[in-house]
Amino acid sequence: MADRFNTAADMRDAVFFDGPSSGARYSRFWLLLVLASIIASAGIVGDSTATVIGAMIVAPLMTPILGTMLATVVGDRANLGRSLLLVLGGAAAAVLIGFAVGLLVQTAVLAGTNAQVAARVSPRLIDLLAALGTGVVGSVALVRRDISDTLPGVAIAISLVPPLSVAGLVLESGSVAQFLGALLLFVTNVVAILGTGIVVMSVYGVSRLSRRRVPGDSSTPGLLAPVVLLSAMLVLIGVPLTLTSVDITAQSNLEGAVQAVGQDWADGVGWSVTGVSTQGDEVLLRVQGTPPLPGTDDLEAALAEAGIDPDRVTLDLTPVNVVRLTGRP
Numbered sequence: 143m144a145d146r147f148n149t150a151a152d153m154r155d156a157v158f159f160d161g162p163s164s165g166a167r168y169s170r171f172w173l174l175l176v177l178a179s180i181i182a183s184a185g186i187v188g189d190s191t192a193t194v195i196g197a198m199i200v201a202p203l204m205t206p207i208l209g210t211m212l213a214t215v216v217g218d219r220a221n222l223g224r225s226l227l228l229v230l231g232g233a234a235a236a237v238l239i240g241f242a243v244g245l246l247v248q249t250a251v252l253a254g255t256n257a258q259v260a261a262r263v264s265p266r267l268i269d270l271l272a273a274l275g276t277g278v279v280g281s282v283a284l285v286r287r288d289i290s291d292t293l294p295g296v297a298i299a300i301s302l303v304p305p306l307s308v309a310g311l312v313l314e315s316g317s318v319a320q321f322l323g324a325l326l327l328f329v330t331n332v333v334a335i336l337g338t339g340i341v342v343m344s345v346y347g348v349s350r351l352s353r354r355r356v357p358g359d360s361s362t363p364g365l366l367a368p369v370v371l372l373s374a375m376l377v378l379i380g381v382p383l384t385l386t387s388v389d390i391t392a393q394s395n396l397e398g399a400v401q402a403v404g405q406d407w408a409d410g411v412g413w414s415v416t417g418v419s420t421q422g423d424e425v426l427l428r429v430q431g432t433p434p435l436p437g438t439d440d441l442e443a444a445l446a447e448a449g450i451d452p453d454r455v456t457l458d459l460t461p462v463n464v465v466r467l468t469g470r471p
Contacts, residue, residue: 146288147346150216153284157209158221159228171228172235174202175303179236182307183243186258187251194258194304201303203232207332208284211339233328236303240310250315254421262301262308263323265330266387270380273334276300280335281342300331326382333375393420400425400455403444411436416460423454430460 148156159167178201185193209225212218244251253260280300283289309324401418404427408415413431420426436459442452 146286148285148287152287153212154221156284157205157212157225158218159206159209159224160221171202171205171232174200175232175235176239178202178303179239179307180243182236182304183240183311186240186256186304186307186311187243187247189256189258191258197303197307198301203229203236203302204280204300204335206232207302207335208280208339211281211336212284212343214336215340215343229332233306236306237310237313240307241314242310243307244311244314247311251311252315252317253312253320258304259308259312259320262305262327263312263320264386264390265323265327265383266390267380267383268387269327270330270334270376270383273300273331274338276331277335277338278342281339284339285342285346300335302328302331305331323386326379330379330383333379337373337376396420396450396454397425399448399450400427400445403448403450404429404441407441407444410440413459421456424456425454426456426458428458428460430462432464433461435459435461 155161159171178197181200182194182197185191185197206225206228209221210229213222213225249255251259253263277300279289305324305327309321309328312320312324397418397420401415404418405415408429408431411431413429413436415427416430417428418425419428438457441457445452445455
């Protein structure tokens with residue numbers, strides 16, 4: 143059974159950037175981070191899910207995050223500092239690369255026109271739940287040899303570099319709100335990995351691993367302070383995630399109600415609803431049909447009757463001219 147578990151030396155070697163091979167580990171980290179950031183930024187601009195997934199596999203940020211978690215558990219302050227600096231430096235570099243790629247793009251890269259961006263600028267509580275589950279898998283994979291092959295899957299499931307690339311791209315496009323949303327998703331994932339990692343390490347008894355002690359020091363690392371700190375971080379992150387979840391739910395309900403009312407009205411005038419979307423505080427109802435343009439008084443009355451403020455709805459009427467072609471005799 144012991145063969146299933148990695149030793150303290152194995153785990154240190156897997157996630158810490160020290161020892162005689164530290165130079166090679168640093169060069170590998172920065173090389174992969176730059177490449178992953180470029181790939182992720184290109185995939186986001188091109189709205190390519192496959193390319194973004196490829197960037198997730200290449201991205202090396204999971205290593206220093208797990209290093210931060212392990213250093214916290216075993217009380218290694220030197221490696222804790224190294225790992226934290228790599229996480230912060232790597233995150234900043236990914237944002238800058240995303241910003242630089244945005245300078246090369248002619249059009250703005252924002253949530254309204256790009257599905258990859260839209261998926262990462264409005265994190266919800268369900269994203270925190272997914273991050274917590276993925277963090278457990280990543281931590282267990284560090285402890286157990288028999289499931290370490292799951293780490294590539296963890297790299298795909300936990301979104302680290304893509305939200306940072308999105309942050310750089312949307313910041314270059316001028317949206318501070320979407321920039322903060324993408325950063326919130328990244329921080330949510332990092333805190334989830336750290337929090338679940340400390341719990342997993344405690345369950346497996348990793349906190350009792352031998353540490354680098356001064357002579358005569360036989361104490362074990364205390365986890366109370368890190369657990370309290372991470373719990374507070376989870377609460378702080380949970381507040382904006384809850385607010386975002388509530389806003390998204392309310393927006394979805396409003397769009398559904400507008401679409402239902404709009405569809406009934408459009409059917410009555412011989413037109414059809416082609417889409418409903420939210421732009422700021424307003425809902426855009428897109429309708430098309432053959433001229434002449436229908437009157438909107440009945441629609442306004444129906445919206446008011448359904449409890450929807452007509453002032454919050456913008457109607458986009460698109461006339462469609464249908465020409466029937468006749469073949470030559």
